[in-house]
Amino acid sequence: MNTCTIRLLSAWFFLFPVFLVFTYGQNQKKEPQRPTSYRAQEMNQPNTVPKNFQTEFIVTNEEGRRKCELLMKLYKILETDPSVEKMLPYVREDYIQHNPMLGDGPEALAMFFRTSTSQYPVKIEVHRIIVVDNWAFVHLNFRNMDTEDPDDLGSAGVDIFSFGPDGRLAEHWDAVQSVPAFSANPHGMLLQVKKF
Helix, strand or coil: CCHHHHHHHHHHHHHHHHHHHHHHHHHCCCCCCCCCCHHHCCCCEECCCCCCCCCEEECCCHHHHHHHHHHHHHHHHHHHCCCHHHHCCCEEEEEEECCCCCCCHHHHHHHHHHHHHCCCCCEEEEEEEEEECCEEEEEEEEECCCCCCCCCCCEEEEEEEEECCCCCEEEEEEEEEECCCEECCCCCCCCCCCCC
16 A cells, blocks of 8 residues: 555544534434523523512411510611620520531620721611521521622521520521622522412
């Protein structure tokens, strides 16, 4: 075999698979690309954070309403003047914290919020409180915890509390997520779309 033949065969063995892939790909029906994860969805809906709303208490009796009012008073203290002395009527001394960023007791809670309120115009917006027996579930938005930006969208969260036998808060769990500027849906993180 001469050099020219070897080059032609080499080119053929190299180009033939490329030709097959190209031809096969052209004959295949094109399927629309579907997102493989939630991050691949289009995040093109502006997020809605309501500013004018009334806190909703979802309770079955007057004791539940009293617990809602206790929580509202505590959130006002946390947003304006978080001190242990002011919190003790609402939070037990042996308060158990499940948030991994905070220690147990009212001191750790007061110190966490005092750090923010001393620097920023903190606003805690409570959208709804659900009380069932000794449990409370609070849907809320923490705004301006670490910024002075008046357009801060905040961090939407759910606080879960259990009450002790003395009616004060005994234990706390939470889930908090930053509110993004855009969303894959138009509903927002704090609105209730359907009311039945």
